[in-house]
Amino acid sequence: MVLLLELQRATHATLHHLTAHLADLGLSPSELNALANLGARADAVATVSELGAAIGGRPTTLTGILDRLEQRGLLAREPHPRDRRTVVVRPTAEGARVAARILDAMAQLERRLTPEAVEAVSAALRELSR
Amino acid sequence: MVLLLELQRATHATLHHLTAHLADLGLSPSELNALANLGARADAVATVSELGAAIGGRPTTLTGILDRLEQRGLLAREPHPRDRRTVVVRPTAEGARVAARILDAMAQLERRLTPEAVEAVSAALRELSR
DNA sequence: TATTGTTATACTCTATAACTATA
DNA sequence: TATAGTTATAGAGTATAACAATA
Numbered sequence A, B: 001m002v003l004l005l006e007l008q009r010a011t012h013a014t015l016h017h018l019t020a021h022l023a024d025l026g027l028s029p030s031e032l033n034a035l036a037n038l039g040a041r042a043d044a045v046a047t048v049s050e051l052g053a054a055i056g057g058r059p060t061t062l063t064g065i066l067d068r069l070e071q072r073g074l075l076a077r078e079p080h081p082r083d084r085r086t087v088v089v090r091p092t093a094e095g096a097r098v099a100a101r102i103l104d105a106m107a108q109l110e111r112r113l114t115p116e117a118v119e120a121v122s123a124a125l126r127e128l129s130r
Numbered sequence C: 001t002a003t004t005g006t007t008a009t010a011c012t013c014t015a016t017a018a019c020t021a022t023a
Numbered sequence D: 001t002a003t004a005g006t007t008a009t010a011g012a013g014t015a016t017a018a019c020a021a022t023a
Helices: A003-021 A029-039 A048-055 A059-071 A093-110 A115-129 B003-021 B029-040 B048-055 B059-071 B093-110 B115-129
Strands: A075-079 A087-091 B075-079 B087-091
Touching: A003 A029, A003 A093, A003 B003, A003 B029, A003 B048, A003 B093, A003 B115, A029 A048, A029 A059, A029 A087, A029 A093, A029 B003, A048 A059, A048 A087, A048 B003, A059 A075, A087 A093, A093 B003, A115 B003, A115 B115, B003 B029, B003 B093, B029 B048, B029 B059, B029 B087, B029 B093, B048 B059, B048 B087, B059 B075, B087 B093
Parallel strands: none
Antiparallel strands: A075 A087, B075 B087
């Protein structure tokens, strides 16, 4: 088998698993991904550019995703303290709870693998993403 | 880091790499994925359902993707010899050449990893896709 | 001049449900 | 009755280019 084809398939399958498991949230795969990425950060805060880099999305895509998450009260846009061109994104209290739920569901799937396998896959994925 | 977030990121990054490397083909990521999956099969032939399962897409998505690939002369729809409800999809001669190019670009990326790493990742991805 | 984020536009992907033809 | 694939519709993701505000 070709690894990249398996990669695409696994991404589809895990995304489908997550959206089904978290269907009551009514969030799209990209919305789940964006909120989870934000929740996984040390301070749960990022600029739009940083979040775009983290999820592999373009600024134009981010705008729509963030609009919907903001409209649902899951995150807020704030001005950057030092650069007034930049927008900082921060989860609300409810957004943080939802992010924790998503990360928990992801961790549950991850537990199918041994810690050694997780580390090996992680290193390989970083190498492919270079 | 959360492995599933890295998985999403790697999928985006590799897809972006491939579409840039094969920009002259003018194919969308899903079209590349469908054609490569078809080319990776032993006989390069599949039903619409089989291809949908392979790329993690719904029948409704497949219809559009296959329409465009057919319109470009890269594949043909044929009746199934035994079940007249079923449609068999087969690359044309040009489609087979394009599929080979896509698979070659994928293999090139894959060569960044050792064969052992490829096998480890492959096993882990199958486990996550279950 | 260059960068951040948004808007405008057009195309592609996705999900749901309804439909046709066939089994 | 059930299944394979398509069509219809609406919402979401994507790329490109243009834009305003700021650096």
